[in-house]
Amino acid sequence: MAAVVGSIGRGLLRRQMSAQIQPWLTFRAVSSAPGQPPASHSYETLKVSQVREKVLHVELNRPDKRNAMNAAFWREMVECFNKIAQDSECHAVVVSGTGKLFTAGIDFLEIGQVFLTVEGDDVARKAWNLRKMIREYQESFSVLEKCPKPIIAAVHGGCIGGGVDLISACDIRYCTQDAWFQVKEVDIGLAADVGTLQRLPRIIGNQSLVNELAFTARKMMAPEAESSGLVSRVFQDKQAMLEGSFELAADIASKSPVAVQGTKINILYSRDHSVSEGLQYMATWNMSMLQTEDLVKSAQAVMEKKSPKDVVFSKL
Template identity: 50%
Template sequence: MLRIYSNHHALRSICRSMSSLPKYETLKLSQPKPHVTLVELNRPTKLNAMNKELFEELKTCFEQLSIDKTCRAVVLTGAGKAFTSGIDVKYLSTVAIGELSQIDDSARKALHLRRMIKRTQSCLRAVDQCEKPVIAAIHGHCLGAGVDLSACCDIRYSSRDTTFSIKEVDMGLAADVGTLQILPKSITNHSLFRELVFTARSFDTNEAQQIGLLSRVFDTREAVLDAAINLASVIAKKSPVAILGSKIQLNYARDHSSDDNFNFVSTWNSGMLLTEDIIKSIMASSVSSEKSNKNAPSEIEYEDV
């Protein structure tokens, strides 16, 4: 007999999970639906500009969500008027004036910068490497490091009023924490993408869809957030083993050859095909085909992983 979620079970799941959600200075976590975690960049008075603390907390947060059994899908958004205006200029000034000015030797300055860049990369890569699907709900502004952050998400939704900019060349540097490292593998219009990179000009959701950055666009911030949460809820009801395996395969395939991908999935599935989730899914499909939609079970209770 398949176990089906009851409203009481779902309510207990929400209350239990919300009571144990960690607290952060620059992030706000909540659980709008069972097994769905909403992560908000929470510096609204700064348009969620990304400072050192926010970068560090993103790493801590997503590494924790990756192993959190109560979380099966994540929605990432920004509090207030913007997704994020990019890296905090004050933070950059602190690095340039405060830290680097105290180092005289050029080689040692370079090594210090390299360590800082690698650390920042690891903070955003924690989103990319999170074992749970991450859906970006973008609105307002998504600039510079904000595009890098969105590149690390699995799915990107946006409100129609969003302004994007791959801002780095206007700051005298090449984007180094996601945009130029991840997006080229999935971009559909490389000519337009390179134009946006080389000019740093602002672009709207139409051009963002043209290059393949966005999958869907909605009229308002409320609509995009609702859609992202609903999508996350659908994903959260699927087999956690299947979703985890699918994300790992997709990320591996992005970075490897076809032969490597086939070898990797054969090894992965030699273990994962032993899951009881397959039996539950087959049984649910069989029951659904024998009953009317009204009487068929609406949701299987899969075990957490």
Template identity: 40%
Template sequence: MAASSTSAASGISDWEEVVDTHTAGGQRFSGLRVAVSRAQRCGLIELSRPGKMNALSATCWLELPRAAALLSSRDDIRVVLLTGAGRHFCSGIDVGMLVDVAQLTSGGGCPGESRMALKQQVQQMQESFTAFERCRWPVVAAIQGACIGAGINLAAACDIRLCSHDAVFSVKEIHLGITADIGILQRLGPLVGHGVAAEWSLTARKVTGKEAMQRGFVAECYESQEGLMKGVVDMVQELASKPKLAIIGTKRILLHARDHTVTEGLDYVATWNSAFLPSDDLDRALKQTLARVSKQNSSKL
């Protein structure tokens, strides 16, 4: 199954569709395209509402954490690619769903219960993006066009972000009279610094792909869609070549370090490595290193 012709995933051609195992009989995902490339050892989650600029519907919010968990459970991949079909990555939350969420506190009945229902709804939406941090494998977001509101929230929950020159980022919530509540205010600062995060979030201004790279939000900004597709393939191949336990551990330790002190982080990584350092991966790496050293020494004789 090929990805959308304008998707950043199009540089990989052997995608095989994955069904939603959380549904009866294994139904297809309806708001997403979920697939794997066995050759590249890569999973794909593609937002598939190009006619709506990939605005996230209620279905998408439910399917995103299921897709992330499904790919996390697979041992035949080492990296997950997140992208959007068509010209845009994600233009934010679907307006219809935003209206439904707002109505949770507008009806009659007990105000306390309606506010608790709203809190539970917000926490469920938060989990839809936090699921990408919980995924064992590194998640690479490939971004083109609009990456606005919920879109930039989603991108910030990924491990690595790549974009094309036409990408536009905006923390849009303040223009809607909303305090952003699904992760961007917590995740953006560690990526770009508190001052830049405050300026982006308080002004809701549009940020170009080039500036996003200069500020450290994206790792690379490509001049064309073709360049982005090639960059995606290169990144996927690089990550997929790494030892399994090391890549899982490195992602987990980085996320722990973001949320804890240096002392706590050092203790955590010591505990992690005391559990997982002895491994076949380590044995292979040591043997390869010794073989290279032996070859280099022989060539000097």
């Protein structure tokens, strides 16, 4: 790869070096200082903070309710991640839970009443309105996929019901040794309807195991979650997991946002399309994106034996 980048870079650099170096040096001199607070985020159920340069930490923040997902949560997830998607200062996100566990899932004391009292003059109209509500709730996690910034789920303790839906929409999943995962919906009389049944089979790649988890609502403990591919790393405790998650996010955030965000978009597109369609989409994507200044800067860093972290990229 380095040889390919070097070959590309030498050709590009011969044509563009004189035009590129001075603006780059100027940009380095005026780039914002690390540690500045993120754009304003004020929520009832979420806590947002900046933990590294270009890295945001979004915490599920109802510890007294075991981070159960009430009506405000579903609304605020969409608001929060739509805002993050437009935040040029953020390049990566870590999602975790406050308190004793990641989340207990849907807050049925509140949400149950919403679904039981759906408006409508007859069955058809009630069903129409109920479908609209379900689609809105699905968007609360689909927004994680639509956000072009890589999102890392950091799970400790229980990740129950809606929690599995949430992390299935994230790009990378870490957990602690005490973490466990449960597709709980059949135990409360419904089929999971906000993403688990659609995304989990593609993550685990074992339909038999997915069916077992979904039909029985049994717990999947951290070792099995790692061996099945649901999570990629297991940590001794929450603090170690968060540090590992923040370091991973910082590493991702240091790279070209054109490259990283383009990679996420194309991975998700290819997941849902044929190989041929994915290749055609990729070619169309890169016919413009290969003209980025980031390629020249990255190639120069390789030729000068510098770390990618030494390169300062323009905002996206």
